[in-house]
Amino acid sequence: MDKTTGKFTITNNEGKEIECDILFTFDNNETKKSYIIFTDNTLDENNNIKVYANTYDPEGKSLDLGPIETEKEWQLIEGILSQLQEKVGESSEQEGK
Numbered sequence: 001m002d003k004t005t006g007k008f009t010i011t012n013n014e015g016k017e018i019e020c021d022i023l024f025t026f027d028n029n030e031t032k033k034s035y036i037i038f039t040d041n042t043l044d045e046n047n048n049i050k051v052y053a054n055t056y057d058p059e060g061k062s063l064d065l066g067p068i069e070t071e072k073e074w075q076l077i078e079g080i081l082s083q084l085q086e087k088v089g090e091s092s093e094q095e096g097k
Contacts (some may be wrong), residue, residue, distance in 0.1 A: 008038075008063050023051065025058070026080065031073060034058045036065070037081070053077045 006022045023037045036056045039049050053074075055066035068074055 010040075010065070020052075024084075025056075027058075028076060031076075033073075035068075035073075035077065036063075037077065051081065 007019055008022065009017050009019050011017055018040050020038045020040050023039060025034065025036045027034045033055045034057065035053060037051060037053050039051050042050050044050050053068055055068065056063060068077065
């Protein structure tokens with residue numbers, strides 16, 4: 001993971017390297033885990049940019065992504081993404097005035 005560029009490369013199941021952009025990272029005191037939210041800049045069937053979430057070790061020498069293991073973790077991540085989406089929407093509305 002290159003913290004200066006906000007990018008990292010993963011290898012998919014077919015062995016192809018894919019460059020990803022880090023959207024944000026955060027730590028959660030309750031789960032005692034660090035999370036990374038990122039995109040590979042591909043689009044889903046609705047033309048929305050695909051966003052992914054994993055756990056990771058911010059102190060690790062390599063970026064070892066771990067799974068989101070519980071529904072509570074998914075709810076936490078989805079809540080943060082919703083808040084960010086609302087803020088981006090509000091900023092866009094204010095710029096348009």
